[in-house]
Amino acid sequence: MAYQNTTLRNKTKVLTLDELHLSKEIREKINQLIEEFTYLDTLKNLNLPVDNKILLHGKTGCGKTATVHAIGKALNKEVITLNLGGFVSSRLGETGKNISELFRKASYSNAILFIDEFDFIGKIRDYDNKDSGEMKRLVNTLIQQIDNLADTSLLICATNHIEIIDTALLRRFQLKLEYKLPSNQQLDLYYDDILTHFPKEINAVNRVYSISYAEAKDLAYQQLKANVIQLEKAKTD
Incomplete structure (x- = not known):
């Protein structure tokens, strides 16, 4: 499967959140995310849900990927990186199975699952209508995996083209953080x-x-x- 595990030991340079140039709004929401995971047990005891499904969207080169690794560093969590554009198989049924395995791995290890090029599903759907049935099944697989994600795991997806992502998928993300060109x-x-x-x-x-x-x-x-x-x-x- 075309994915990689990124740990603090083998990542060449992982910036901290303080070293990133994030907007005030994004930084405040990420700080809240970090605190929720820090006090996860306390919140769970009160039946308060933790926001663990995050979508980063906007301009390329503005820090989305760096943000994911900085969050991993802050929470001391392994980052499992999946580039959806290079992962989707010509046999879409196998892709759904492989994605399910990755979600299980992330849940089992309480890791961060980072899916880059999350809009690739929308791009494929536009390319060829003959695979529309398989694409619908793949989207349904993603929805099921997102809904069943363990509270201790964190899913972060990134896209430059939020407008082409299935609305049923978009609704699953509690936080949607927009990255704009810097002033x-x-x-x-x-x-x-x-x-x-x-x-x-x-x-x-x-x-x-x-x-x-x-x-x-x-x-x-x-x-x-x-x-x-x-x-x-x-x-x-």
Whole structure:
């Protein structure tokens, strides 16, 4: 099956929630999520349900995946990552069975199941009507697995295209957090955070706006590397 286990030991760099540049609204809701899982037993004793089905949606490169791993780090939970786009089999019946096995694994280990490209189901449904019956069964399988998810487990799904996801699936998520492109002020803080780790003689970069954090990081590093190389060349002139 095409999925991976991401633990704190083998993840190259897992940022903390404090290190992420999240909007105030998203950070407050995630803080509430962390606290609910921290006091899970107390809430269960009072028959209060914990929000454990989360959908992250919005612009690519704005921190959805990093958020999932930061939550895993905060809760000390294993993250089981499933990229739905690379997982759906040409034999859709097998896909439903494999997804059910992943949900069982996540529940058994009290892990975070992270499903990326969650909109892929909607994309496949649009591609070929001849598989519509199998797609309906796959959607029903997902709905059943989501409904039966253990309280101690956490399901987080991510999509860039929430508009094409089946509404019956959308209703299952207690939290839907939208990731938007950062404002100029937010990007300035992000650029400052990147550049503070480098010497002043190389950290002059052209700041570009109306882009994602991922794009800003790539642009900043490209310019930083160019500045370093320029300085090295100057030494040999």
